[in-house]
Amino acid sequence: MSEQMQYESNVEKLILLVGSNPLPNYLVARALRPECVGLVYTKETEVAKDRLKSELQRVLGNSNIVDAFVQDATCALTVRRTIARLLAQGNQIGSFELNYTGGTKVMAAHARIAFAESGGMPEQSSYLDEGGKDVQPRLRYDNGRALSLEELCSPALELQTVLALHGINHRPRSSREGAPTQDDARKILCAVLQEPELAKKLYEERIRLETLRKPKVAVSEPFQPSAYGLDLSIRGLPESEQTNSRLYKSWYKFIGGEWLEEWIGTKIGELEMTPVPEVVVGVNAFRGENRANLEVDVAVVRGHRTYFVSCTTDDTKSRCKSKLFEVAVRSRQLGGDLARAALVCLADDKTVRELQQDINDLWGATNTTRVFGLSDLKTWSACEGQQPNLYALESWMES
Incomplete structure (x- = not known):
């Protein structure tokens, strides 16, 4: 079995920090296809969380998606308690992964600390590196490992999904007989x-x-x-x-x-x-x-x-x-x-x-x-x- 397939099969529970832009969260969840997803959100990102949840339910099928509300994203203790509650729902810490791409800087920092204090290892914590010219987008783990997003993502992202994640509807330009060519x-x-x-x-x-x-x-x-x-x-x-x-x-x-x-x-x-x-x-x-x-x-x-x-x-x-x-x-x-x-x-x-x-x-x-x-x-x-x-x-x- 390939390294990619072994990695995918090991991701049972994924914790995502939801920010104002839910696209990175969607890309990570779609790439890893976990059995359970925990969405950590605040009052300010609740709408984005709902859009993300709807799209993940569509593409992940039977995956269980759990909401985890943070009352105050600027409070370290509140963030850490929320992460701890999610971790308590699992049998062992080894079945979890934390992706801290989204959310505020405070939320990301203290989610990572809470995850480590509960036994989460660097190889279970990641963020999405969008890459750039000559550098493919990838999941970068805290132990130095990197997995190409292009290899992990299937099927291809569609415009309709991107717009739906941002609460946008669109109507394509219609074509009719006699129209310009x-x-x-x-x-x-x-x-x-x-x-x-x-x-x-x-x-x-x-x-x-x-x-x-x-x-x-x-x-x-x-x-x-x-x-x-x-x-x-x-x-x-x-x-x-x-x-x-x-x-x-x-x-x-x-x-x-x-x-x-x-x-x-x-x-x-x-x-x-x-x-x-x-x-x-x-x-x-x-x-x-x-x-x-x-x-x-x-x-x-x-x-x-x-x-x-x-x-x-x-x-x-x-x-x-x-x-x-x-x-x-x-x-x-x-x-x-x-x-x-x-x-x-x-x-x-x-x-x-x-x-x-x-x-x-x-x-x-x-x-x-x-x-x-x-x-x-x-x-x-x-x-x-x-x-x-x-x-x-x-x-x-x-x-």
């Missing part, structure tokens, strides 16, 4: 790369068509792709008074900027990566009874990590900077601290460098949001007959 997105991209000002003109067309609202009103002044040198799958928008209103809306949103989202999603899907990423374009996400909007242009899940991309056809520093900081925050709302974020825009090299420096200075983290601009799009495309070079995009996906 990937080839339409490619044609607009190539035209914009030749004439960047075209993106502004198309956005103005989108605003005009949106203002007209109904196909029967807009039919007298349709959008004509040929007027902009475009050979798209429609001759005009709307093509007639009978054009479906939803189709009309999907098309004017597409020419106004969604073409870039679709093209970026396609490029990410073309990357030959293991594990193969799940790519979702147009994530209409919302949270709570008030359905707070958390829309993101492109979402990707690969292995244990989520990636969120904001796309804009603008090239001004002010607008791009606004979108940059928006996706930096939104990625953490949607995917927690393990998420990666990027902005794809039409800015020139100088503006891209300035934007990257701005976000680096403010964020100061290893997973700083990445900025891609016009030069990157030219490199990734084959519009001028050259071989696409997706190295920068793939390197970000590997980070």
